Amino acid sequence: MKKALILDLDNTIYPVSSIAENLFADLFAKLDQYAEFINADDADEVNKIKDEMTRRPFQHIAEEFNLNKEVRNQMIGQLRNMTYDLPMQPFDDYGYVRSIQLDKFLVTTGFSKLQWSKVRMLGIENDFKHIYIVDPEVSSQTKKDVFTEIMQTYNYIPGDLLVIGDDPESEIKAAQALDIETVLYDPWNKYPTKKPTYRIDSLRAIQNILS
Ligand SMILES: [Mg+2]
Structure with a gap:
């Protein structure tokens, strides 16, 4: 569960x-x-x-x-110093993620100002219990460090969590190193040889994984 x-x-x-x-x-x-x-x-x-x-x-x-x-x-x-200030839309099937009644955390790598501006333009700020921007300009913290921090702060064990992302070398690798189950969102089948716990081509499928 x-x-x-x-x-x-x-x-x-x-x-x-x-x-x-x-x-x-x-x-x-x-x-x-x-x-x-x-x-x-x-x-x-x-x-x-x-x-x-x-x-x-x-x-x-x-x-x-x-x-x-x-x-x-x-x-x-x-x-x-860049921001993105034009309207943005999440993927059509993001609504299925939004409706899942579990705590959600956003962990993204990039320049802080730019990543925050995207979060605001997407209107997703309130979907998350906490948003972490991993900014290589500001610190040497990695996604793996942030996942560890989330487990410590909120008392989760690896089995409590599911990490969802599109990059086998980033969040998927970081989660695997911590024994957290992974969902690779790969709608264009870019990484057919990678071995996440689950592989999906629609965010809607996350509901099936959880049920
Ligand atoms: Mg990504």
């Missing part, structure tokens, strides 16, 4: 693609300004970075692509 749900935000509650054009226009323009400092041997490198930016925290990408300090600082400077 589960007592609480822990949810990811980006691509779990709403599709990043729905805000990408507006959100990333200025950032991509900035990245283009610095294209010459990014691997000149690979014309596609800038596009690869843009694609990754729609999915993962910029700090991780900067490491992986070994971006130089100037590019990194410029991009992070802009990201740190």
Whole structure:
């Protein structure tokens, strides 16, 4: 019997693609300004970075692509102050999650200001008992640390919880390390070889897992 749900935000509650054009226009323009400092041997490198930016925290990408300090600082400077202030919609089937009568926690990684602005534009603030933003700019805390904190603060054992997210390398991995059951929301079957406890292509299916 589960007592609480822990949810990811980006691509779990709403599709990043729905805000990408507006959100990333200025950032991509900035990245283009610095294209010459990014691997000149690979014309596609800038596009690869843009694609990754729609999915993962910029700090991780900067490491992986070994971006130089100037590019990194410029991009992070802009990201740190960004907000998203246009209307946003959760996935159609998010309503099924909202109606589940269990405590819910939102745990999301990203720049604090931006993540909070998305929470507000989605109108989901009141759906959660507590919202945690894991901001690599502010602390070295990870999702695994936050899951541990939730268990300590609210006296849960791993069996009480279900972690729901779209990223096998982020919340799913963190939960597995703590023996918490996982639900991989993978509507486009991007990760057919990953082994979460449950795999769903609609948020509606969470109700079946709990029943
Ligand atoms: Mg996500």
